[in-house]
Amino acid sequence: MIRSLSQPVRFHTRLLLPLTPRASIVSFIHRVRKTDCICSLEVQTGRRNMSVTAGSRQKFEQQFEATSGATNAVWIHNDTYANRSGHILKALAGDIEADVCVVGSGIAGISVAYELVTRGKHVVLLEAREVLSGETGRTSGHLSNALDDGYLEIQKKHGTQGAKAAAESHTWALNYVGELARKLGIDCEYRQVPAYTISQYSRNDAKHAEDLEEIKKEVQMAQQLGIDVEFNEGLQVKGWSSEPGRPDQRDGAVWRNQATFHPTKYVNGVLGFLLKQPNFRCFTQTRVMSVNEPGIEILGVGNKHVEVKTQYGNNVTCEYAVEATNVPLQKLSVVAELEYDRTYCIAIRVPKGSVEDCLIYDTAEEYKYVRLSACDESDDYLVVGGMDHKVGQENTGGRFEELETWTRERFPQAGAVDYMWSGQVFEPVDYMAFIGLNQACKRTFIVTGDSGNGLTHGVIAGRLIADEIDGQRNSWADLYSPKRMMSIVKSATTMLAHDMQINSQYKRFLQTDITDIEDLIPGSGGVMNPKTQKPIAVYKDENGNITKVSALCPHMKGVVCWNGVEKSWDCPVHGSRFSKDGLCVEGPAKGNLEPVA
Known part of the structure; x- marks a missing residue:
């Protein structure tokens, strides 16, 4: 021993x-x-x-092996963590070879793996923790071509052809999920529904009419791009109360043929299919530390492989690697072109059939997004999200209460709140995801920058990357290329402001949350900066037991902040996150927070 x-x-x-x-x-x-x-x-x-x-x-705490926070998303209501891990998966034990190594088992990684396996490639998929332990299991399950940033803004950055490619690709993706679910026999509650964009202001607010004009402009642009959408004056969602004194947010855009589904059932179903294929292998509890292209390849001559190195020394040698890890495993480059936000959701009971089965979005900066999900024979879940803020830079408290208040004001039939959780989104400065060959790479692909539409972006990634590896030209590739320049140049002002804001977070080196461990109340954490040594992240559990880890994020040495909602340490610099005992649950950091004696 x-x-x-x-x-x-x-x-x-x-x-x-x-x-x-x-x-x-x-x-x-x-x-x-x-x-x-x-x-x-x-x-x-x-x-x-x-x-x-x-x-x-x-x-580490088992909860953070299964998901990236202390809270649980509504998807476990009828697809438990135990069900997701029903496949017998083990850690990589030994050096292996493959045509393609995919890193990450969310919707992006699984979609890429599916497209490659069905085209005959031998694929190895690696996951640092357990399948679906990242952000796919913490989304709200919207599938929409009504993109978060809007086609007017996308057209300004990427031109009309770029905006058209965005519309086409997301329309294809939301339909493809349904087609694949039917083909593979996956019961993932997929259904097509309308989506409504409404003003954030009530009709009696002077800003309501101005807001509607912006919605109308967005509708006109989307129509030019071939999307089935129209403005509907007098639009009212079934179940939204029209009682006097309640918010009257009638009028809005109607986006037809949108979709909703159960994201973890879908991904788990596709994985189940893959595990039956002879050219697919999946390893969990296998954290990737580096992806390298050794040597030089010029015009197809020279190095033609990638080395994927894991935490405990077992490696994968492959022709191509795909980092489907939400954010790439690297220091800066593409990482510097992303902003990082936390977003919040509640699942609240409503009587079955009392609210229209649809998607709803308002126009607020921290906009609300709404859908229905299955609950039981008598109730549906109304899933309401919003209240976004930058990672590690604002108080996480009170967000769920605000969502509940917003919901009850509009849907008085709402009952108990059964689930409350948060997730993380990565916003590219030019609004479109980065999908394709990584900068300065010939054989390493990345998928990052979901921009609030990560589910459709993940599905798009499967097709784009498989096409490129196959040597097939895809008309959407330029829009999503990580090597694109023009739209990034157009976003220079945004990037400069973002960089200044990020650099200001290093001020935490001079700050302290607590001066004494006794200051912590049970179940909370804080950073103690003793000045004479590096900052320490301290957590006190409900029984008074203390856990201490380094407060320095291993990515770029930002000082982490305590997230009281998810019981995690969040880095305000580039969005890395860690469990209260130091396990890395969100990149770009690759390592854990080091224990402190």
Whole structure:
């Protein structure tokens, strides 16, 4: 038995064992940490490398292995975490090869894997924690071509052809989810519904008419791009109260043939299909630390492979790699062209059939988004989201209460709030996701920048990346290319303001949340800056037990902030997030927060 030690110890023992005539080297490696014991035996033969792993990794709270926060999204109501992990998946144990290595098991990673596997590629999918433990399981499940940033703004950045490509690709994606669900027999509650864009102001507000003019302009642009949408004066959503004194937000845009579904049932269903295919392998609890293209490739000559290195030394060699990790595993570059927001949702009971089955969006900057989801025989869930703010830069408290108040003012039939949760979105400065070959890369693809439409962006990524690997020209590729320049140049002012705002977050090096651990109330956390050493993130559980980790994000050394809603440490610089005991649950950071004695 190896006991925990007060200091990390690493030693390497090389043994020669008479295994087979082919055996040339046997290395026995012990890696011992205070809370991390790994013992691996690697046998190197003339044909292959094999690895046997024993012991256990550092233990983190199980909740954060399954999802990225302390709260639970409504999707577990009829698709529990246990059901998602019903597939028997294990950590990678040994070096392997594949045509393509996909990193990340959300809707983007699973969509890319599906497209490649069905085209005959041998695919390996790696997940740092468990399947669907990222943001796909914390969305609101909207599938829409009524894009968050609006086609007027997209047209300004990307031109009419770019806006048309955005409209076409998202329309294709929201339909494709339904087609694939039917093809694979996935019961994911997919259905097509109308979507309504309404003013944030009541009719008795002077700003209401001005707001409607902006909606009409957006409708006209969308119509020019081929979208089935119209302005409807007098539009009223069924179930929205018209009682005197309640918000009267009638009139708005009607987007036809939108869709809604159960995101985790869908992704889990596609994964189930993939696991039956001989050219697909999936490994969980396998954190990727780097994706490298060694050597030089010029005009197809030279290096033609990618090395994907994992946390515990087991690697994948492949022709292509895809980082479908919500945000790329890198320092800056594309990461600097993204903004990072938290968004909030509640699932509140309403009598079945009392509210129209539709999607609703208002025009507020921190806009509300609404849909229905299945609950039980007597009730539906009205899923209401909004109240966005920058990661780690505002108080997380009170958001759910504001959503509940907003909902009850408009839907007085609403009953109990059963679920409350938050998620994370990444906003590109030019409004469109980055999907394609990473900057300065020839064989490494990225998928990032969901811009509030991550589900359709993830599905689009499957087609775009599979087409490029197959050598097929896709008319949408230029719009989403991570190497695009013109729209980024047009966003220079936004980027400058964003960079200044990000750099200002380093002021936390001079600040402290608490001066004494005794200041913490049970169930809360705070950063203690003793001045004489690096800042420490301190959490006190309900029983008074203390957990201390480094407060420095391993990505770019920002000082993390306590998120009281999700019981997590959030970095205000580039949006990385960690569980209260330091497990990395959101990039661009790759490593955990280091334990502090």
